[in-house]
Amino acid sequence: MEKENILRYMGGIVCESSAVDQQTQSLSAFKIIDQINVNIKSTDPTVTSKSLQKITIPLSLQVISLWKRNKQSxxxxxxxxxxxxxxxxxxxxxxxxxxxxxxxxxxxIRSRTILNIQGMPVSTTGEYCVQMKEVNTNGKESSPLAKLCFDLILNKE
Incomplete structure (x- = not known):
């Protein structure tokens, strides 16, 4: 029998940056990401006829999530x-x-997390998702708790 998750995902966003007000602890998110355009030179050795070898583009991302206790107990x-x-x-x-x-x-009852990711790995044009899974005490990952998706368009110059 699978153990119940101790956390419940309440929502989140993917953005480039954020700021937390020191007095009120209010969070402001900046440059929320719903689409990323990447220009790649066709002479780049990572570009093949069908797609791109996995590369990392120089983009900073933040994944901001709100979590809640799953059980009142x-x-x-x-x-x-x-x-x-x-x-x-x-x-x-x-x-x-x-x-x-x-x-x-x-x-x-609630807590938020801000994950800073330096460099975005990409492989092809299409919809990319940031997916969250809970890890139990045995190291086993749960089924996805949430997916935050955005489009990435590769433009070959």
Whole structure:
């Protein structure tokens, strides 16, 4: 029997940057990503006739997520969840994995995470997804908790 997740994903975005107000703890996200255009020279050795070998473009991304305790019974204790964030290309291939920890102290119901990713791996034009999975104490990943998707267009010059 599969163990129930201790965290519930409440929502999130992919953006280039964000800022947290020190007094109010309010979060502002800047340059929210729904489409990325990448110009590649056709003489680039990574470009083939059909697609592109996996490369990393110089783009900074932030994956901002809001998490909540999954059960009311966990209210009386600190909980820490482990999440893996995957970048998936249009063919379904996982191009990168980034682990994050989510800490919900005793007195908090919700918590947000901000994952900074330096460099975006790309392989072809199409819809890319940032997918979140919870990792249990045995290291087994859950089914996806969420997917945040955006389009990436490769323009060959």
């Amino acid at each position: 966990d209210q009386g204790r600190d909980i820490e969840g482990k999440i893996v964030v995957e970048i998936i290309d249009p063919r379904g291939e996982v191009l990168a994995k980034h682990p994050i920890n989510v800490l919900l102290p005793l007195n908090k």
